[in-house]
Amino acid sequence: MSGAVVWVLFFACTFPPLSPVGVTVGEIRSHPEHFLGKEVIIRGRCMGWRGNCGPPPVTRSDWVLRDRSGCIYVTGTYVPRSLWGEEVIVEGVVEEKDGLIYIRGRRVIRGERVKKGR
Amino acid sequence: MRRFWPIFLLFLLLLIPFSAMGANQWTFMVYMNADNNLEAAGIDDFLEMASVGSNADVDIIVQFDRVSGYDNSYDDWTTCRRFRITSGMTPANGNEIQDLGECNMADPDTLRDFITWATTNYPSPKYALVIWNHGDGWREMVEKAKKGALEEAKEVFLMREGEGPSEFALRASRRLRDLYRTAGYDETSDDFLFIPEIASAFLAAGRTFDLLGFDACLMGMVEVAYELAHSAGVMVGSEETEPGDGWPYDTILGDLVANPGWGAQQLGTCIVNRYGEFYGTAGTETMAAVDLSQVDPALYNAIDAFAQAMDTEWSHLQAARAETEEFNYREVGHIDLYHFAERVAAHCTDPGIIGAASQVMTAVGNAVIAEFHGSGHPNAHGLAIYFPERALSYEAYDRFYEDSSRYFPLCHWDEFVKDYLINTAPVIHSAWCSAPPTIDGVISPGEWDDAQEVDMGNGVTAYVMNDDHYLWIAWDDPNDNTLDAFDQVGIYFDDDHDHCWDTTSGTDEGNYWASWDGTSWVNEFRGIWYDFATYSYRFLPTVTASDLVSSGSVSSGHMQYEVRVDLTTGALQASPGDTVGFYFWCWDAGSFLPDGSWPAGLSEHYQWREPLYYGDLRLSSGAAAEFVVPYFMADTLAPDYFSALRIFNGSSGPVDVFVEVRSDDGVVSEDDVYLGSIPSGQTAYFNSATISAAVPGLSGRPFVAFFTVEGAEVQDLGLTMLAVSPEGLTTMPIYTGPVPAGSWHIKVPYFMADTLFPQYFTGMRVYNDSGSDVEIFADVRSDDGTVVANNVSLGVVPAGQVTYINSSTISAAVPGLHGKPFVATFRAAVSKDELIPVVLVISQDGFSYVPIYDADTGELLR
Numbered sequence: 012m013s014g015a016v017v018w019v020l021f022f023a024c025t026f027p028p029l030s031p032v033g034v035t036v037g038e039i040r041s042h043p044e045h046f047l048g049k050e051v052i053i054r055g056r057c058m059g060w061r062g063n064c065g066p067p068p069v070t071r072s073d074w075v076l077r078d079r080s081g082c083i084y085v086t087g088t089y090v091p092r093s094l095w096g097e098e099v100i101v102e103g104v105v106e107e108k109d110g111l112i113y114i115r116g117r118r119v120i121r122g123e124r125v126k127k128g129r
Numbered sequence: 130m131r132r133f134w135p136i137f138l139l140f141l142l143l144l145i146p147f148s149a150m151g152a153n154q155w156t157f158m159v160y161m162n163a164d165n166n167l168e169a170a171g172i173d174d175f176l177e178m179a180s181v182g183s184n185a186d187v188d189i190i191v192q193f194d195r196v197s198g199y200d201n202s203y204d205d206w207t208t209c210r211r212f213r214i215t216s217g218m219t220p221a222n223g224n225e226i227q228d229l230g231e232c233n234m235a236d237p238d239t240l241r242d243f244i245t246w247a248t249t250n251y252p253s254p255k256y257a258l259v260i261w262n263h264g265d266g267w268r269e270m271v272e273k274a275k276k277g278a279l280e281e282a283k284e285v286f287l288m289r290e291g292e293g294p295s296e297f298a299l300r301a302s303r304r305l306r307d308l309y310r311t312a313g314y315d316e317t318s319d320d321f322l323f324i325p326e327i328a329s330a331f332l333a334a335g336r337t338f339d340l341l342g343f344d345a346c347l348m349g350m351v352e353v354a355y356e357l358a359h360s361a362g363v364m365v366g367s368e369e370t371e372p373g374d375g376w377p378y379d380t381i382l383g384d385l386v387a388n389p390g391w392g393a394q395q396l397g398t399c400i401v402n403r404y405g406e407f408y409g410t411a412g413t414e415t416m417a418a419v420d421l422s423q424v425d426p427a428l429y430n431a432i433d434a435f436a437q438a439m440d441t442e443w444s445h446l447q448a449a450r451a452e453t454e455e456f457n458y459r460e461v462g463h464i465d466l467y468h469f470a471e472r473v474a475a476h477c478t479d480p481g482i483i484g485a486a487s488q489v490m491t492a493v494g495n496a497v498i499a500e501f502h503g504s505g506h507p508n509a510h511g512l513a514i515y516f517p518e519r520a521l522s523y524e525a526y527d528r529f530y531e532d533s534s535r536y537f538p539l540c541h542w543d544e545f546v547k548d549y550l551i552n553t554a555p556v557i558h559s560a561w562c563s564a565p566p567t568i569d570g571v572i573s574p575g576e577w578d579d580a581q582e583v584d585m586g587n588g589v590t591a592y593v594m595n596d597d598h599y600l601w602i603a604w605d606d607p608n609d610n611t612l613d614a615f616d617q618v619g620i621y622f623d624d625d626h627d628h629c630w631d632t633t634s635g636t637d638e639g640n641y642w643a644s645w646d647g648t649s650w651v652n653e654f655r656g657i658w659y660d661f662a663t664y665s666y667r668f669l670p671t672v673t674a675s676d677l678v679s680s681g682s683v684s685s686g687h688m689q690y691e692v693r694v695d696l697t698t699g700a701l702q703a704s705p706g707d708t709v710g711f712y713f714w715c716w717d718a719g720s721f722l723p724d725g726s727w728p729a730g731l732s733e734h735y736q737w738r739e740p741l742y743y744g745d746l747r748l749s750s751g752a753a754a755e756f757v758v759p760y761f762m763a764d765t766l767a768p769d770y771f772s773a774l775r776i777f778n779g780s781s782g783p784v785d786v787f788v789e790v791r792s793d794d795g796v797v798s799e800d801d802v803y804l805g806s807i808p809s810g811q812t813a814y815f816n817s818a819t820i821s822a823a824v825p826g827l828s829g830r831p832f833v834a835f836f837t838v839e840g841a842e843v844q845d846l847g848l849t850m851l852a853v854s855p856e857g858l859t860t861m862p863i864y865t866g867p868v869p870a871g872s873w874h875i876k877v878p879y880f881m882a883d884t885l886f887p888q889y890f891t892g893m894r895v896y897n898d899s900g901s902d903v904e905i906f907a908d909v910r911s912d913d914g915t916v917v918a919n920n921v922s923l924g925v926v927p928a929g930q931v932t933y934i935n936s937s938t939i940s941a942a943v944p945g946l947h948g949k950p951f952v953a954t955f956r957a958a959v960s961k962d963e964l965i966p967v968v969l970v971i972s973q974d975g976f977s978y979v980p981i982y983d984a985d986t987g988e989l990l991r
Contacts, residue, residue: 060263061316063198066169070370071263072346072457075166089460089523091735100721118733120721 037080039105043112046105051114059095063112068111076101076114088116097121154389155396156253157382159191159344160264162234164209164768165316168199170373174261174344175212175220177378182216183675188251189214189382192243194234207317209234210307211246234262235317240330247335257340257396258361260327261375264345297777331360339363339393342400346370347457349417350513351424351432360426361395363498365400366964368465368513369415369456369506376400377407398499405501412503415456417511417523423496431485431492432514433540435470438485443552445476450518450549454508462517467493467510516546519553520730525739526550528629529664550741551628555728557583557711558785558803561602561749561839562594568691570680572603581801589715589725595748597705600694604715607687608724615718616681617644618690621657622701623710623740630659630740634669637700642671643679643692652677654700657738666738674699690715696748706750710743723746727826749839750782774815776838778807786815789835790824797827801837897926902976907953909943918943 025097033052055078058064060076064082073086076099103116159178162170171193183189194209203221209232210225215455218224227246232239239348248256343353348366380403385396408414439446449472454465467490474486480522495513517526531543534671560581567576580592585604592603604618621640623630631638639657643650654677656669676699681690696703703709714726722733728744736742778784786804790797802823807813815836818903821828897903905923909916921942926932940947 060166062166064166065199067166067373068370070346071167071170071375072370073373087458089457091524102721117720120733 018031035080036076036078036083039083039114040081040112043105043107047107047112048104050102050104050117052102053083053114054098054100057090057094057097057099057119058082059090059092061095065111068108068113073113082126084113085116085119086113088119090119094119094121146632153186153188153251153253155187155255155257155385156247156251157189157257157259157385158244158247159189159259159261160234160240161191162315164194164196164207164234164318165263166199166911167262167373168196168546170375171195171261172200172202172220174375174378176216178214178382179216179218180379181382181386182218183213184386187382187386188250188253190247192229192234193220194232194248194315207231213251222424231317233315235315235318236736237327237330237333240327241333244330244334244336248334255339255393256336257342257393258338259342259344259350259376261344264343264348264366270673274593277418310372320969324699328360329358331357337361340365340396342366342372342376342397344375347461347463347513349415349419349511350463350515352515353430354419354421354424354512355429358421361393361421363397364419364421365397365416367414367416368463368509368511369413372408372414374407374982377403379482380407380443392661393497394418401501405987408503409501411503415500415502415506415509417500417510418498419496419511420498421496423492428489428492428496428512429490429540432466432542435485435489436541436545438479438482438544439473440548442477442479442482444548445478446473446549447553449473449476450516453516454506455522456506456509456513457469458523459521459661460523462515462522463513464516465506465509465880466512466514468508469516471508483665514542516549518738519550519742520728520734523734525734525736526741527664528659528661547628547741554710555744556803557581557593557727557744557746558787558801559600559749561705561751562596562599565596565599565693566601566603566691568678568680568693570682570689570691571684572605572689572691577601577603583727583853585725586729587725587726589713591725591727593746595696595705598695598697600696600701600703600748602690602692602694602713604690604725605685606690606715606717606724609715609717610683610686612645612681612688613718614647615644616688616716617718618643618679618681618715619713619723620692620694620701621712621737621743622746623743624701624703624707625633626708626710626745628710628741628743630657630666632659632661634667636669637702639669639700641674641677641692641694641701643677643681643690645681650679650681652679656700678698688715688717696956705748707748709746709748710740711746712737712743714812747785750785751839774836775812776807776815777812778809781809783808785839786813787837787839788820788823789813789837790820790827797824799824799827897928897930897932900928902927905932907939907942909939909946909953911946916946918946 033054034046036053036055037113039046039051039053053076055076057095058075058077060067060074062077062082064075064077064084067073067086068084069086072089073084074090075082076085077083085103087103088101090099098121100120101114102118102120106113106115161171161174175191175193178189181189191211191212191214195205195207197205197207203219206222206228209229210220211227211229212218212220214223234240244258329427337359338361339364342365343349346367347370349368350366353366354364362570376407381400384399384403385391386401388395391399401416401418402454404414406415417975449469450464452472453469456463456465470486470489470493474483474490474904477483477486493512498509500509502509515530516522517524525556526546531547541759560579562579564576564579567573577592577594580594580603580793583591583593585591588607592601592605594601602620604619609616619640619642623638625638630636634656636658638657639655642653642655644653645651652674653671654674655671658667658669659665660667676695678693679691681688683689695702701709712726712728712731714723714732716723726732728742731737731742738908776784776786783806788802788804790802792798802820804815804819804823807814820834902925904925907918907921907923909918909921911917921939923934923938923942924932939953
């Protein structure tokens with residue numbers, strides 16, 4: 012079995028119940044009232060300043076996280092440009108400003124690390 | 130007819146645009162790169178400018194690039210257009226002066242063209258240029274890079290074997306983005322405008338500016354200012370990120386239009402003040418205007434001297450760094466330069482460091498014209514500098530920072546940052562393994578008793594020991610209760626300890642993994658090297674590590690791992706006594722980060738790849754000898770006065786000295802305190818001052834010390850305890866093993882003998898009960914007769930005060946005395962009852978006193 016297949020299976024079979032709350036972008040956008048102020052974990056792709064996700068809600072350095080269900084900005088934590096386009100996991104709190112929903116990130120981790128720790 | 134010509138000439142003059150005549154006083158240019166997710170903010174700022182509009186004195190000239198998909202207002206055009214903004218204007222179709230079509234705003238030629246066009250068509254005595262967009266501070270460009278991301282990449286990087294053109298382009302462009310910090314991002318072109326490109330654009334346009342502003346994040350840096358120091362008179366930028374709204378152009382331009390006679394410094398001050406008013410003081414916003422003429426050479430030289438001065442007091446520097454104001458969520462390693470210098474001056478004691486820090490503060494103060502900061506950054510002073518700290522900043526130190534031929538990192542700041550990381554590295558002293566453990570994944574009772582215990586954080590403990598063949602490591606992880614596939618440990622090593630990976634692919638440095646694959650333990654090695662041509666970490670294919678033996682289990686109820694590394698045959702090769710750059714962890718499969726790691730925090734702070742951030746693993750050099758020196762040290766109010774332990778290392782290799790300390794009052798208890806290493810053939814002295822410096826809270830307390838010396842040939846150590854005697858120096862017995870009751874005490878007549886180690890002997894305490902200040906004098910005779918000094922002043926004892934005098938005091942006052950046993954006779958112009966001298970010594974009871982005789986009459990005084 013190739014390493015890539017093993018990796019995918021690993022994610023599918025053994026990825027633990029995301030806690031505090033593992034969610035998708037779409038779930039947050041659909042029912043933001045359920046998530047405001049709550050800590051969430053989202054896995055997605057770091058889009059940097061790209062991604063057609065509207066204007067940044069807080070600072071010009073806010074960056075876009077996109078998963079299959081949509082995109083959302085992350086503020087409060089930095090990503091080096093080498094992570095643009097890479098799979099990441101974001102831990103943070105859902106916030107709102109001027110009608111824009113975003114995540115105030117606490118920590119950003121590359122998803123690949125879960126297989127072979129770096 | 131005669132009247133016709135003057136009237137005609139006047140008519141002609143009225144036809145010539147004022148701008149062409151140079152009647153205006155400012156050309157305010159904005160290079161607005163909104164071809165990205167800031168498009169909406171660009172439109173807002175356009176409208177702010179239009180709320181004021183150009184007039185006869187001020188031309189507001191904007192090059193505005195938009196993008197599809199973010200804001201479709203005002204005809205949703207997506208090209209690049211030039212405007213002379215007038216009052217009430219919108220960016221709708223038809224209001225532009227020129228439509229350039231799609232242009233790459235991150236191309237320095239585009240900027241050059243804009244500058245040339247604007248200054249040609251709207252000439253004025255003063256020019257301001259605002260670079261409007263994303264920003265992230267400094268970064269240089271390798272000299273080979275020219276223009277365009279892909280072209281730059283092709284000239285800088287090499288295509289890898291088997292890599293297709295599109296893959297190369299993607300990799301290279303990503304790497305280029307990672308390397309360079311920027312002041313602009315063009316999404317359509319997927320390109321960045323780099324700082325040196327701005328300077329080159331100015332040069333190409335033959336233009337300098339009165340004011341250069343960055344309406345972008347993180348641009349208020351020394352490195353940026355230095356890069357552009359000769360391109361403008363005043364720079365305006367923010368140390369922190371900017372909110373999406375950016376600058377309040379309505380109020381800024383309103384002020385400028387009302388005051389067209391302003392110079393650059395006044396305009397810069399206005400921008401700072403209006404920015405501060407707009408955002409208020411409750412947040413984290415910052416802004417500053419900098420006089421660039423003060424940056425090169427004054428500020429540059431001050432920073433250079435400061436960096437060179439900071440070559441000691443590393444713990445103090447670490448404390449200063451921890452207290453320093455930091456920006457962008459403390460993650461990019463941008464700190465406030467002034468505040469760091471201030472903290473250094475507060476913590477350090479070296480006059481050279483303090484003086485250099487003061488010079489930096491003065492230079493920053495001279496450079497920063499105006500500065501604003503919200504309460505979220507109370508110690509911002511206008512200019513940031515690059516200093517990524519271990520397990521604090523998100524990024525590791527980028528070696529690209531130091532590769533430059535003419536830019537800021539020419540100074541020693543980059544060397545200081547690296548020296549700092551090296552000298553503040555945490556240390557593990559591996560213990561000597563006398564009985565090798567069984568690698569079965571179970572930490573059995575007694576099996577790891579020899580080992581050095583290491584706190585990995587999060588409740589995880591590691592055990593480290595070695596002999597001359599193997600390194601053994603065990604982890605105890607109470608957080609993980611099940612053995613799952615991909616449970617693993619990692620060991621990263623820089624075994625030549627040069628704080629950098631090897632620079633070729635033929636490397637034997639990198640990391641081991643020992644992981645459970647569901648049926649067995651898999652041991653692997655991955656080589657890591659650093660490619661200076663591309664400033665990137667390169668990872669070799671993973672291979673089986675036959676020099677590793679590993680196991681793990683949950684037999685104890687939670688995960689325990691055991692690993693043995695062969696230090697002689699595999700990738701990690703080291704000898705007893707060597708120091709290795711080291712980072713290791715244990716990882717519960719399914720977790721985002723290691724359960725425990727050392728040094729802590731490198732994985733989550735993206736510093737795991739960089740050996741500068743690793744700790745030092747010092748391999749034990751041999752079996753330990755332990756000996757007891759009972760009650761021999763008592764650090765009191767006069768820490769320099771007591772006897773000393775001398776150790777001569779007669780073995781063929783170095784030995785390490787550790788001490789276990791127990792204060793008599795039970796307050797202080799420390800084990801395995803490292804005192805230092807003694808090279809072969811050398812001698813070292815240890816006294817209460819030495820130990821007090823190494824054990825927090827010990828100073829002033831009598832204590833017992835138990836020494837451990839580790840070396841390959843411990844039996845050749847010469848252990849001597851020095852004390853004084855009528856013959857000058859004598860030695861005292863040192864007991865090994867249990868301390869006999871009532872074993873010894875020190876007699877101290879002729880109480881001072883300054884030897885090669887002046888801080889070890891007893892002291893004389895003098896209390897002045899006379900009611901007035903008293904000066905103490907001494908007559909000194911060295912035992913060898915070479916030094917004779919009379920009436921040497923030892924200072925004044927104020928009334929009601931106590932002073933201590935020891936051999937150090939006297940040696941400092943008598944030239945040539947240092948290192949020689951001597952006898953001292955003291956004299957003071959008071960009665961014997963008014964001056965109370967006491968000679969303090971050690972005894973088995975702690976303190977005791979020796980008699981003092983009147984030197985003239987022989988009368989016993991005390």
